[in-house]
Each structure stands twice: as structure tokens, then as C-alpha cells.
Amino acid sequence: MPLHQGPAKPDERSLSVNPFYGEADPVSGMTEAPPKHRLPDGPTPPSTAYQLVHDELMLDGNSRLNLATFVTTWMEPQAGVLMAECRDKNMIDKDEYPRTAELERRCVAMLADLWNAPDPSAAVGCSTTGSSEACMLAGMALKRRWRTRNPDATARPNLVMGVNVQVCWDKFCNFWEVEARLVPMEGDRFHLDPQAAAELCDENTIGVVGILGSTFDGSYEPIADLCAALDSLQERTGLDIPVHVDGASGAMIAPFLDEDLVWDFRLPRVASINTSGHKYGLVYPGVGWALWRDRDALPEELVFRVNYLGGDMPTFALNFSRPGAQVVAQYYTFLRLGRSGYRAVQRSTREIARGLADRVEALGDFRLLTRGDELPVFAFTTAPGVEAYDVFDVSRRLREHGWLVPAYTFPPNREDLSVVRIVCRNGFSSDLADLFMDDLTRLLPELRRQPHPLTRDKEAATGFHH
Ligand SMILES: *Cc1c(COP(=O)(O)O)cnc(C)c1O
Numbered sequence: 032m033p034l035h036q037g038p039a040k041p042d043e044r045s046l047s048v049n050p051f052y053g054e055a056d057p058v059s060g061m062t063e064a065p066p067k068h069r070l071p072d073g074p075t076p077p078s079t080a081y082q083l084v085h086d087e088l089m090l091d092g093n094s095r096l097n098l099a100t101f102v103t104t105w106m107e108p109q110a111g112v113l114m115a116e117c118r119d120k121n122m123i124d125k126d127e128y129p130r131t132a133e134l135e136r137r138c139v140a141m142l143a144d145l146w147n148a149p150d151p152s153a154a155v156g157c158s159t160t161g162s163s164e165a166c167m168l169a170g171m172a173l174k175r176r177w178r179t180r181n182p183d184a185t186a187r188p189n190l191v192m193g194v195n196v197q198v199c200w201d202k203f204c205n206f207w208e209v210e211a212r213l214v215p216m217e218g219d220r221f222h223l224d225p226q227a228a229a230e231l232c233d234e235n236t237i238g239v240v241g242i243l244g245s246t247f248d249g250s251y252e253p254i255a256d257l258c259a260a261l262d263s264l265q266e267r268t269g270l271d272i273p274v275h276v277d278g279a280s281g282a283m284i285a286p287f288l289d290e291d292l293v294w295d296f297r298l299p300r301v302a303s304i305n306t307s308g309h310k311y312g313l314v315y316p317g318v319g320w321a322l323w324r325d326r327d328a329l330p331e332e333l334v335f336r337v338n339y340l341g342g343d344m345p346t347f348a349l350n351f352s353r354p355g356a357q358v359v360a361q362y363y364t365f366l367r368l369g370r371s372g373y374r375a376v377q378r379s380t381r382e383i384a385r386g387l388a389d390r391v392e393a394l395g396d397f398r399l400l401t402r403g404d405e406l407p408v409f410a411f412t413t414a415p416g417v418e419a420y421d422v423f424d425v426s427r428r429l430r431e432h433g434w435l436v437p438a439y440t441f442p443p444n445r446e447d448l449s450v451v452r453i454v455c456r457n458g459f460s461s462d463l464a465d466l467f468m469d470d471l472t473r474l475l476p477e478l479r480r481q482p483h484p485l486t487r488d489k490e491a492a493t494g495f496h497h
Pocket residue numbers: 101160161162163164166197199242243244245246277278279280307319
């Protein structure tokens with residue numbers, strides 16, 4: 032979560048209270064305005080407190096116009112009702128809420144089946160707060176397995192991955208003191224190269240991370256080729272390096288839309304897979320999933336058993352307490368959609384992404400890096416002749432129309448490249464896509480008339496931090 036600093040100078044102004052809201056105070060008939068940066072001295076009537084918080088939140092953005100996030104912003108009302116019914120259930124109290132625990136178990140089993148675990152009864156997995164926690168757990172399992180293989184206490188572990196990894200992998204390496212070995216981008220390759228990854232491996236490599244798909248441009252990394260490169264590395268050197276697939280988005284897209292793509296537990300080298308239930312799993316934030324092929328892939332000594340809540344259920348998690356509602360909502364969505372339902376939802380999202388990518392390309396001002404045909408996500412930059420404006424101008428001007436579309440520069444070796452990225456999600460309908468195209472098309476003549484790109488202070492101008 033953001034690390035907030037206290038105010039440099041406490042805001043002495045209190046919250047402003049509309050006189051209408053004061054009715055609930057029986058003595059004065061008025062409510063004293065509560066301070067902003069101190070706990071109020073006493074209670075505020077519930078209706079007043081509700082209105083104050085509600086009014087403050089009114090200024091948050093409209094999530095349906097947010098084309099920056101991968102996270103679910105729409106669910107059916109029935110899912111909302113179920114989640115409300117489970118608000119008081121703590122996921123960790125597995126003995127008190129055995130049915131919630133059972134629904135979690137069924138979700139793990141369904142995912143093991145969806146991701147083609149060779150022996151679903153051997154696969155182990157758990158829910159998490161999101162993919163970040165799932166990646167921490169998977170990384171810890173890789174590190175512990177390496178440590179068991181390699182008892183030399185002076186050896187320093189490393190993890191090999193593309194420079195395009197999501198920030199959670201930088202966190203993992205930082206927090207758990209693992210060297211991050213990054214395969215740079217090269218030319219028009221914006222994700223990991225299998226051969227380059229294999230070359231970075233040595234006896235202290237705990238694993239290689241493959242991403243399905245990249246947050247930078249929505250492309251799938253070539254997981255099967257990566258495994259093949261590591262197979263031949265093993266033949267040459269004897270090094271047996273496991274692969275973790277970060278399927279935060281793609282592990283809930285590829286099984287429905289790219290059934291012939293082999294990226295999952297069908298590849299013997301894939302030890303573990305994570306996904307974000309709250310991205311294309313279609314559940315409100317925060318739920319993720321981590322699965323291991325079998326018990327060998329998840330060292331038993333990382334699993335905790337606590338008996339002080341009653342029962343003795345094994346757990347693997349960073350958190351202790353966690354809401355149960357999202358897990359229940361995930362089960363609801365699995366049950367509600369089934370395979371063909373997920374396929375229909377994801378297909379329509381991807382068709383909207385592809386159609387929109389084609390129309391953006393047809394404007395003539397832009398060059399597509401990806402076309403929305405892997406993740407329903409595409410990235411584009413300005414075409415070679417375009418000098419009056421850049422992608423940061425596009426992002427800033429779209430914001431004036433309510434659209435949140437991030438612009439950012441790429442990592443090494445393509446820092447020269449800046450792109451705009453559009454993430455299509457369920458809820459971004461083709462009608463909304465039409466409105467987006469209308470707005471973008473209307474902006475272009477003005478952008479073309481600019482003397483030069485205007486958004487000098489890039490980050491400050493767009494406010495997006497990748
Ligand atoms: C979003 C994302 C993450 C982090 O997932 P959260 O669920 O937001 O914690 C990790 N890896 C990839 C590839 C992602 O797209």
C-alpha cells in the first residue's frame with residue numbers, strides 16, 4: 032500500500048458539514064465538524080459520517096473509463112450479495128468456516144484441472160490476496176528448493192526473468208535477497224528471449240520466471256520454448272532449473288481462447304503457476320491463486336499448521352487474517368460461467384481489443400506494438416513521421432475526456448520507446464470502445480497542430496507510474 036507520510040503541517044480546517052447532515056444530533060441539532068488529521072473527540076452520527084465519507088469519495092475516477100487497470104471493476108449484483116454475506120468471515124478460520132475453506136479447495140482443484148496438472152490429486156495450491164503474494168510464495172518455494180540442493184551458505188541465489196516482469200518480482204528479489212538477473216528487451220522483442228534466459232542461469236539460479244502475458248504490452252512470453260532451452264541447458268550442463276509461470280492475467284485467458292498453446296503443467300519443467308482472480312478471473316479485488324505441480328515443488332517445511340483456532344489445517348500465506356468474500360466470489364464465478372461462459376466473456380473482450388487496435392492503427396498516426404490478440408491488451412506508439420505530439424500528450428488529452436490511459440517508457444534496452452497501453456476488460460463494451468474512438472479521433476487534429484510535444488515533465492503530466 033502507499034507509504035503515507037504525515038502532513039507536513041496538519042490541516043487545521045475541519046471537514047465541512049452540510050447543515051442538512053446535522054439533523055441527527057439530538058442536543059444541538061447540529062453536528063460539530065470533525066477534524067481531518069486527528070481522531071475526532073467524540074462520535075459523529077452514522078448518517079452524517081456516511082455522507083461525509085460518501086461525498087469525499089465522489090471525486091474518485093469512474094472505473095469503467097479506466098483503461099489502465101487489469102483489475103475487475105464490474106461483477107453481477109448476485110456476486111455483490113454473496114460478498115456482503117461473507118463480509119464477516121475470516122479466511123484463516125478454516126475450522127470455524129469449513130464451507131468457505133471447502134469452496135477454496137474446490138477452486139484450487141478446478142484451477143489444477145484447467146492448467147492440466149498431470150495428477151490433480153497431487154497438485155497443491157492456495158488463495159492469496161493477489162498475484163503479488165502468490166509470486167512471493169512461489170519464489171520462496173523456488174528459493175527453499177535451491178537451498179536444499181545447494182547447502183553452501185556463502186552462495187548467493189539468483190532468479191532469471193525478462194526485464195518486463197511486473198514489480199512484484201523486483202519486490203521478491205529485494206525482500207528475500209535474491210539477485211535479479213534480467214534479460215533485456217532487444218529491438219522489437221519486448222519480453223524474454225528463451226536462449227538469453229538459459230545463458231543467464233548457473234548453479235545458483237533458483238528458477239526462471241515466464242510471464243503470460245507481459246504487463247508492458249500484453250504479449251505472451253514463449254513458455255514452451257523457454258522450457259526447451261532449459262532442457263537443452265540441462266543436457267549440456269546437468270543444471271535442472273524449474274520454471275514458474277506468472278499467469279496473473281493470461282492464466283485465465285489462454286485456457287479458454289488459446290487451447291493449443293502449451294504453457295502450463297503439461298510442460299514438466301513448470302513447477303508452479305499463479306494468477307490474479309481479480310484480473311481476468313473476473314472477481315473484485317483482492318484474490319489471487321498459487322498452485323504447485325506436486326508436493327515436491329512446494330517444500331513441506333514452508334507450510335504452517337496452527338491449532339489455536341481449532342482444527343489443524345495446513346496453510347501457506349504471508350497474511351494471517353484475510354477476508355473470505357473474494358474466495359466465495361471466485362467460486363461463484365467459476366460455477367456461474369463454467370468453461371464456455373468464461374470463453375464467451377474472454378472472447379468478446381479480446382474481440383473488442385483487436386477491433387480497437389485495428390481502428391487505432393487505421394488512424395495512420397500510430398504504430399502498434401501489439402494487437403490485442405494475446406492478452407486483450409495492446410500498446411502503441413506514435414508513427415515515425417509524427418513529431419507534433421507524443422504518447423504523453425495523447426494520454427493527457429484523453430484524460431480530459433475521462434479516459435485513464437497510461438503512457439510510459441520501456442525498460443532497457445528500449446528506453447527510447449514510449450507507448451500508450453489499453454487494457455480491455457469485461458465491462459468495456461463495444462459501445463464504450465466506439466466512444467473512445469470518437470474522442471481519440473476528435474483530438475487528433477488538435478494534437479497535429481501542436482508546435483512540438485508539450486508534455487515535458489512526463490510523469491507529472493500523466494500521473495501514471497508503471
Ligand atoms: C498484475 C500482475 C502482477 C501483480 O498482481 P496483483 O494481483 O496486482 O498483486 C504480477 N504479475 C503480472 C504479470 C501482473 O500482470
